[in-house]
Amino acid sequence: MSSPAVTDAGHGLADGEWHRLHPASPLLRGGLVLLGVLGFIIANLRERVIDVFLVLVAPGGDEGFPGSPDGDDWAGDPIDAIVANGLVGWALVAVAVVLVVLIVGFWLSWRMHTFRVTHEAVEVRSGILFRSHRSARLDRVQGINVSRPVFARLFGTAKLDISVAGQSGNVQLAYLGSAAADRLRGDVLRLASGIRSQRAAAPAAASVGDDHLALGGMPAGADAATGVPAAGGVPGGIPPGTRAGALVGRRMEEFLAPELDPGLAPPESVVHLPAGRVVASTLLGGATVWFAIIAVVIAVGLSTGAFWVLFTFVPAAIGLVSYVWSRITKSLRYSIAGTPDGVRIGHGLLSTANQTIPPGRVHAVEATQWLLWRAFGWWSVRINLAGQSLSGNNEQVQRTLVLPVGTIADVHRVLGLLLPDAAAAVDPLVDAGLTGGGGDAGFTQPPRRAAWLRPFSWRRTGWASAAGIVLVRRGVLLRRLVLVPLARMQSVAIEVGPVRRALGLAALRVHTVAGPVTAVVPVVARSEADAAFERLAHEAVVRAAGDHSERWGASAHAS
Known part of the structure; x- marks a missing residue:
């Protein structure tokens, strides 16, 4: 049985032909x-x-x-x-x-691990004895992540992970040449946006003959998947005697280059995190509290002669220190900005990663403030994406954190990037949702009898809606503000138990795809819950019917 031809070199990887990964991929x-x-x-x-x-x-x-x-x-x-x-x-x-x-x-x-990108899907074939063939439809792409582990950066390679809707549906290309991964990411996003070859061909043609690309560069005449010069070729016209020096220079540029190309977004739209804030916020996090508790237990155990604590709590302390260090390093060199292909998020010190979230892929947004952060006005922002949940690996969970720590101004800018169509209408409600309470700024307030169930947080609990976005706020020790686009709401539910029924209260829950963000109003008047149920259910249908963000590029081009 004959198989389709596999191309080892070429100027582009989104040409519908089968290609191989970087030769160092098995290693x-x-x-x-x-x-x-x-x-x-x-x-x-x-x-x-x-x-x-x-x-x-x-x-x-x-x-x-x-x-x-x-x-x-x-x-x-x-x-x-x-x-x-x-x-x-x-x-x-x-x-x-x-x-x-x-x-x-x-x-x-x-040799047996090949991939191709067509106008409909990204396909990957792999396996020697047991063959597998995985396909990811472009219209279901939720995001593309390009990660560069520190050892892979020594080889000038990167891992491309394409997230699609559905559990375990991601397609991973590990590894490609660093510049080739950036170029392929752009090609996949252009195809997924609905822009066909006539518009995508222009930047591709302009790039042919260029000696370098953004974020590291690739020599002219190099293999499209690996970035390695073709047989007999000289990288960028460099004499053979200086190839090693040029290669070392390119690797150093890749190590020092930012994860976000400065030319992709206006500087005023980019959010950066100061290193001091990253370190301080991590040390003031919940892990540090647990570390203090463990340290006290170890000290008490040693003073009383209970040396068994060394075998139980010392490994736990080492694990917490490792976790804190990982949180700090992953948040350094952080940047988030809006690009033509979606929201680009980059982070990392030695091992780096950048994620691109196309428009209309965010199902829920949550801004949270830990008690010890309140004096500094710091917040973190998480999102729900289809195909990613808390049950995934640490790398997938990390992708749901789009703002590790930022000010209220940073939260406004991030929400403007994630929900651009409703940013102007929602912006007046954000401050009240973050720090307010009662019925201010259009938020509903549960009746006073809700204090029987939420004695400390009932005044802060409430919800509001504007421009197709439902906002839910709650919490005192851990303040939360959740925003859910109704166009991507899965369902809405009213929960009434015996205690709530006796008090004339109910809980209102807005369902989204699985993820770290949950939108629930724990206490609300029963009559208000019934009215909200009808309103949100009707508006969600209308908003979903008018949502065409799955082909955002085609819509923008047509307009």
């Missing part, structure tokens, strides 16, 4: 683990390796040597059996065979 995906295991084995057997070498070099001088096969030090050891039976040569042959099998396996996995 970056699984080879690093193998190298780590080999390093661990060698480090633990280094003395035995030296002993074997001495036995082979000086066969008659091993008597009385502590590590000689005649001693008891090697009893029951596999190396003892190999040396004692004269199987050292065969053992070396076996190691060489294993290495050859691994190298061939890595090469086959690279």
Whole structure:
């Protein structure tokens, strides 16, 4: 059975042809683990390796040597059996065979792992013995994430992760050349937006012949997927003697380049985080409180002679320190801005990542303020995206955090980027939703009897709606403001238990896709809940019928 031809080089990866990943992909995906295991084995057997070498070099001088096969030090050891039976040569042959099998396996996995981008979907084929073929429809793309782990950056590569609606539906291309990943991200977003080849061809044609691209660059005539010069080619006209220097220079530029290309967005729309604020906000977070508690427990345990706490709480303290350090490093060099393809979010110090969220993909937004942040006026912003939930890995959960810590002014700017069509109408309600209480600025207020269920937060609890956005505020120790576009609301529900029924109250819940954000008004008058149910259900249908954000580029081009 014949298979479609696979292209190793070319000027573009969104041409409908099958392409391969970067040649270093097998090493970056699984080879690093193998190298780590080999390093661990060698480090633990280094003395035995030296002993074997001495036995082979000086066969008659091993008597009385502590590590000689005649001693008891090697009893029951596999190396003892190999040396004692004269199987050292065969053992070396076996190691060489294993290495050859691994190298061939890595090469086959690279040859068999191909992808292509058409006008309808991104398809990936992989597997040697068991083949898989995954397809992601472009009209269901929820976001594209380009991550560059620190070791992958040494090879000039990046991982492209395309998020689509539905659980476990993401398509991952690990790894591509760094510049090729940025270019492919732009091509996929243009195709997903509904802009066809006649408009996308212009920037592609203009880029042909350029020596470098934004965010690192790719030499002219290089492989489109890897960024490596084609056979016989000279990168950018650089003489062969200076290729190594040019390569090192490009890698340094990639390490220092910002995750957001300054030319993609006006400077006034970009939100940056000062490093001091990132560190201070992390140290004032909940993890630090738990660390203080654990430290007190360890101190009390040691003072009372309960040394067992060292085996239980010390690992927990180490884990918390690692978590705090990870939060700090992932929030450094943070930027968020609006670009023609959507909202671009970049962050990271050594391992970096940038995420692009196309218009109309945000299902819910939540601004939260932890009690210890209140004196500084700091807030964080999370979102719900289709296909990403709290049950995913740490990398997917991190993508739901679009503003680690910012001021109220930063929250306004981020909401303007995430909900651009309703920003002007919603903006007057945001301040009241963040810090207000009662019935100010159009927010409803539950009746006084709600204090029986929410004695401290009933005055702050409330909801409002404007321009197709429903706003829900609640919480005292942890203030929350949730915004849900009605065009992407899944359903609305009223919850009435026996206690609420006796008090004439109800809970109003607005359902969205699974994620860290939940929109629920815990206490509201029953009559108000019934009216809100009818209003939101009707408006959601109207807003969804008029929403065409799945092809945002085609709509903008037509207008």
